[in-house]
Amino acid sequence: xxxxxxxxxxxxxxxxxxxxxxRLIVFGPANIQFLLGTDAASIAVIGDEPVLITPRLEYxxxxxxxxxxxxxxxxxxxxxxxxxxxxxxxxxxALSVVLKGFDPGKIGVAxxxxxxxxxxAKKLGGKPVDISGEFKMLRRRKTDKELALMxxxxxxxxxxMQKAVDxxxxxxxxxxxxxxxxxxxxxxxxxxxxxxIVAFGEHSAHPHAKPSTRKLREGELVKIDLGARVGxxxxxxxxxFVYGKASRRQRHxxxxxxxxxxxxxxxxxAGISAEKPYRTAFKSLKERGLAKYFNHGLGHxxxxxxxxxxxxxxxxxxxxxxxxxxxxxxxxYMAGYGGVRIEDMVVxxxxxxxLLTFFDKFLEI
Amino acid sequence: xxxxxxxxxxxxxxxxxxxxxxRLIVFGPANIQFLLGTDAASIAVIGDEPVLITPRLEYxxxxxxxxxxxxxxxxxxxxxxxxxxxxxxxxxxALSVVLKGFDPGKIGVAxxxxxxxxxxAKKLGGKPVDISGEFKMLRRRKTDKELALMxxxxxxxxxxMQKAVDxxxxxxxxxxxxxxxxxxxxxxxxxxxxxxIVAFGEHSAHPHAKPSTRKLREGELVKIDLGARVGxxxxxxxxxFVYGKASRRQRHxxxxxxxxxxxxxxxxxAGISAEKPYRTAFKSLKERGLAKYFNHGLGHxxxxxxxxxxxxxxxxxxxxxxxxxxxxxxxxYMAGYGGVRIEDMVVxxxxxxxLLTFFDKFLEI
Numbered sequence: 001x002x003x004x005x006x007x008x009x010x011x012x013x014x015x016x017x018x019x020x021x022x023r024l025i026v027f028g029p030a031n032i033q034f035l036l037g038t039d040a041a042s043i044a045v046i047g048d049e050p051v052l053i054t055p056r057l058e059y060x061x062x063x064x065x066x067x068x069x070x071x072x073x074x075x076x077x078x079x080x081x082x083x084x085x086x087x088x089x090x091x092x093x094a095l096s097v098v099l100k101g102f103d104p105g106k107i108g109v110a111x112x113x114x115x116x117x118x119x120x121a122k123k124l125g126g127k128p129v130d131i132s133g134e135f136k137m138l139r140r141r142k143t144d145k146e147l148a149l150m151x152x153x154x155x156x157x158x159x160x161m162q163k164a165v166d167x168x169x170x171x172x173x174x175x176x177x178x179x180x181x182x183x184x185x186x187x188x189x190x191x192x193x194x195x196x197i198v199a200f201g202e203h204s205a206h207p208h209a210k211p212s213t214r215k216l217r218e219g220e221l222v223k224i225d226l227g228a229r230v231g232x233x234x235x236x237x238x239x240x241f242v243y244g245k246a247s248r249r250q251r252h253x254x255x256x257x258x259x260x261x262x263x264x265x266x267x268x269x270a271g272i273s274a275e276k277p278y279r280t281a282f283k284s285l286k287e288r289g290l291a292k293y294f295n296h297g298l299g300h301x302x303x304x305x306x307x308x309x310x311x312x313x314x315x316x317x318x319x320x321x322x323x324x325x326x327x328x329x330x331x332x333y334m335a336g337y338g339g340v341r342i343e344d345m346v347v348x349x350x351x352x353x354x355l356l357t358f359f360d361k362f363l364e365i
Numbered sequence: 366x367x368x369x370x371x372x373x374x375x376x377x378x379x380x381x382x383x384x385x386x387x388r389l390i391v392f393g394p395a396n397i398q399f400l401l402g403t404d405a406a407s408i409a410v411i412g413d414e415p416v417l418i419t420p421r422l423e424y425x426x427x428x429x430x431x432x433x434x435x436x437x438x439x440x441x442x443x444x445x446x447x448x449x450x451x452x453x454x455x456x457x458x459a460l461s462v463v464l465k466g467f468d469p470g471k472i473g474v475a476x477x478x479x480x481x482x483x484x485x486a487k488k489l490g491g492k493p494v495d496i497s498g499e500f501k502m503l504r505r506r507k508t509d510k511e512l513a514l515m516x517x518x519x520x521x522x523x524x525x526m527q528k529a530v531d532x533x534x535x536x537x538x539x540x541x542x543x544x545x546x547x548x549x550x551x552x553x554x555x556x557x558x559x560x561x562i563v564a565f566g567e568h569s570a571h572p573h574a575k576p577s578t579r580k581l582r583e584g585e586l587v588k589i590d591l592g593a594r595v596g597x598x599x600x601x602x603x604x605x606f607v608y609g610k611a612s613r614r615q616r617h618x619x620x621x622x623x624x625x626x627x628x629x630x631x632x633x634x635a636g637i638s639a640e641k642p643y644r645t646a647f648k649s650l651k652e653r654g655l656a657k658y659f660n661h662g663l664g665h666x667x668x669x670x671x672x673x674x675x676x677x678x679x680x681x682x683x684x685x686x687x688x689x690x691x692x693x694x695x696x697x698y699m700a701g702y703g704g705v706r707i708e709d710m711v712v713x714x715x716x717x718x719x720l721l722t723f724f725d726k727f728l729e730i
Contacts, residue, residue, distance in 0.1 A: 040573075057572040057661040060700055064571070077679035078647070079657040083700050115479050179552035187544035189578040191560070206429070207422040208405075213554040282443070292444040296422040314442035335425055335448050 001231045004145040005037035005067035009046065011138055016047055021108040021129060023047035023099060025120070028111035030304045033232050034139055038065035043091055045098050053094045059084055072098065092123045104128050110135035136309055140301060141323035146233060147347060150302070150325060151356060153193070153235035154345060156228035158359045160184050161239060164198065164224050168243055168365055171215050174198040177224070178211035185228050193227035193234035193306040204240070204338040207296055207331060218244045221338040222365070227306060234306045236327050237357040238343035241365045250340075253290065253332050254363050257340045260284035260330040264298055268346060268353040270322040274310045281330040282314075290332045299327035302345055324348040325356065366596045369510040370402035370432035374411065376503055381412055386473040386494060388412035388464060390485070393476035395669045398597050399504055403430035408456055410463050418459045424449055437463065457488045469493050475500035501674055505666060506688035511598060512712060515667070515690060516721060518558070518600035519710060521593035523724045525549050526604060529563065529589050533608055533730055536580050539563040542589070543576035550593050558592035558599035558671040569605070569703040572661055572696060583609040586703040587730070592671060599671045601692050602722040603708035606730045615705075618655065618697050619728050622705045625649035625695040629663055633711060633718040635687040639675045646695040647679075655697045664692040667710055689713040690721065 012035055016024050024046050026032055029039040032052070036044055040062035041052035050069030054062045059073040073086045074094045080086045087094040099107060104126030109117065111132055121127045142150070160181045167177045177198040185192050199209035200216050204223040216222065225238040240257075242250050264281035278298040285291040297313030302325050310318040312326060320326070329343030342361060346353040377400055381389050389411045391397055394404040397417070401409055405427035406417035415434030419427045424438040438451045439459045445451045452459040464472060469491030476497055477485065486492045507515070525546045532542045542563040550557050564574035565581045569588040581587065590603040605622075607615050628649045629642035643663040650656040662678030667690050675683040677691060685691070694708030707726060711718040 055661075057698075059660070060698070061571040061573060061575075075660075078659070079651075080660070081657045081700070084660075113478070113480065173552075173554065175554040176552045179548045182551055183544045183548045186547055186576070187538075187541045189538065189540040189576075195556070206426040208426060210426075211551070211554075286444075292446045294443070295424070295440075295445070295449075296420075333422075333425070335446070 001149070002037060002067045004143070004149060004231065005035060007143055007145055008138070009035050009050065009068060012046060012135070015131070015134055015138060016108060019108065019129070019131060019134075020106070021047070021131075022106040023102055024108040024110060024131070025095065025099075025112070025128065026110050026135075027116060030308070031111040031135065031139070034304050036069065037067040037232065038062055040065055041071070043095065044069075045095070051098050053091055053098070056080065056084065056086065092119060095120075096123055099124065137321070139303055140309060140321060142303065142325055142347065143323075146303070147325070149231040149233040150235060150345075153190075153228045153230040153233055154237070154357045156185060156188070156190050156230060157226055157235040157237050157357065160226050160228065161224060161237065161359045164226070165241070165365060168216060168222060168241075170218055173213045173215055174200055174203070174209075174211040175213055181226050191229045193229045193236060197223065197225035197238075199223045199339075202336050202338050204340070205333045205335055207333060207339065207341065216243055219247070220244075221250060221340065223339060223341060225341065225343065232304055234302050234304070235357065236302050236306060236343065236345055237359060238329055238341045239359060239361065240340040240342060242363055243365050246363050251363065252288070253340045256285060256288040256290050257330050257332055257342050258361065261328055261342050261344070264330065265328045265344070265346065265353065268320065268326065268328065268348060270320055270348050270350045272320055274312050274316045274318040274320055275314060277328065278312050278314055285330065285332065293332045293334055294330060295333055296331065299329050299343075301326050320348045322348055322350055366514070367402060367432045369508070369514060369596065370400060372508055372510055373503070374400050374415065374433060377411060377500070380496070380499055380503060381473060384473065384494070384496060384499075385471070386412070386496075387471040388467055389473040389475060389496070390460065390464075390477070390493065391475050391500075392481060395673070396476040396500065396504070399669050401434065402432040402597065403427055405430055406436070408460065409434075410460070416463050418456055418463070421445065421449065421451065457484065460485075461488055464489065502686070504668055505674060505686060507668060507690055507712065508688075511668070512690070514596040514598040515600060515710075518555075518593045518595040518598055519602070519722045521550060521553070521555050521595060522591055522600040522602045522722065525561075525591050525593065526589060526602065526724045529591070530606070530730060533581060533587060533606075535583055538578045538580055539565055539568070539574075539576040540578055546591050556594045558594045558601060562588065562590035562603075564588045564704075567701050567703050569705070570698045570700055572698060572704065572706065581608055584612070585609075586615060586705065588704060588706060590706065590708065597669055599667050599669070600722065601667050601671060601708065601710050602724060603694055603706045604724055604726065605705040605707060607728055608730050611728050616728065617653070618705045621650060621653040621655050622695050622697055622707050623726065626693055626707050626709070629695065630693045630709070630711065630718065633685065633691065633693065633713060635685055635713050635715045637685055639677050639681045639683040639685055640679060642693065643677050643679055650695065650697065658697045658699055659695060660698055661696065664694050664708075666691050685713045687713055687715055
């Protein structure tokens, strides 16, 4: 797994030297995980030997998990042991130590809020260069090594979906199915990319339903949205079923959603506007009279984070690039009746997209 | 459960009228959950009939989950169904509609970042009054209704701890034990307040260890930190055991941590500095030569959030108040060897503290 992060680190160093910068201060657990394979650090400084800055209680974990570099802990008071490198003060004090002697104009920053940028400028005695936009593009263009982890995460998601389907029987609760999903992922040493959604009947009308003690009954819609995390990288997939025989209305909605997914998925390719497939899905549902029940975007980027750029949604100005991994997940939700969503994850390529999630699409169980 | 939130809402309304304010804009999922019993809204406005502002996809869930009030969805484009109330634009546009005609000086704000405060002042045409500090105190002073939920969450945590202990046998992995914990909580319709920590042997030296596929061996330390969430409220508890017969060193560390917990717990009471019990625990461990391995604070507040004010730590200026629920959790962590933490949750009262978590403390399993 370490090689994934070392490659990401080399790419970030190239970005840095390409911009004539000497150091990059990285904020945000996902950005740090992307470069160093651990979320134990609060700030990372890269450019030569990476430095991970942590609260004291995360020091040892950072030392063990980091792909490369050294770790500096921060503490306001107390006593520390022989094996810890500690800076007395706060994170900004540690940054001052690590960046001593560097010209602020030669320091890049990624992932900082406006407030943090202001504090940094004060602490460093000058404005560093915000390259969050370029850094975001690094994260968007997935490498083959990153895709290999995401494919593994997709396999675990498929296994969890099968286990969830196996649990379905009259009287089982949404919560019991969610527990089975979590149990499968966690017991094998993986984690989940988000709390799974399991929703029966009219409850499936909530796009982000929370698994409850509601019991399954014959003939009801069953919506299951889940994802696993492998080596820090996420997967994401939704299937909707009917437990028993589908009604005409259920089948009508399901087929409309499936068609809108197929049509919009066909368009996904490097270079197109991220809004275009959304518009296509919307139009497809509109032809069936269902567009007003499609109450969210078509999809989102996936990587270290379960929701990350780009967003396939109305009004976006982003264009898709080769290496983007995005979901395509139209849905139709009717209050008091239920909802249908079908979601797959694809990697964007020149001229098209490659499917990453393979669980069969069938309506009746 | 609804009564818990209605009481919180009434308390917030009293705070508001006590300050001569007419409306309160509330940011932050935990703050909104505290008042309205749902995390589906992105912003809430209270003062008369509460208004919950949501992205469109959370509209129906907010309608169903909210303790009181009406829901307004926000959308940039699209078409919507007959049952949705939608404002076209972003969250700030919705706020402008909801707060039309109000004097900015009569509007309070809680939970906004500095950037958000700046944007709000621009949008409202004047500075609203930041009462985040007072709002935080409302959340700190738990009502009997809130405590009743936290006691239930503590009972679920104790049951999960028992199940975790029952899993321990040579060869079981940390991940398998973590999966059993999650399965118990989730299958019953509760959730977890955080991803459980299960760490064996030298891995227990990480205060925030992540459950891995490491297998348990005879004579090793076993550290388990877990919490359940019931009705939105969290519990938190840690126990450390030795699987088999404890060595003299393991027993020495365990007894030192237990003693420091007992001594610091005795001091917890309304009116004292939140730093004082930390200092006592530190001193107690120092007498055993272990203070330098105590690499975190003594405890934190618990409520809707698993970590919330006050923090029992070096350098804090907070005082404990009656109704604070805090953890008392000293720990000793030695690189390459292992760690011991013992954690309980207590409610602060005048003259003392009442224990909320009751799982037995024993060293050997």
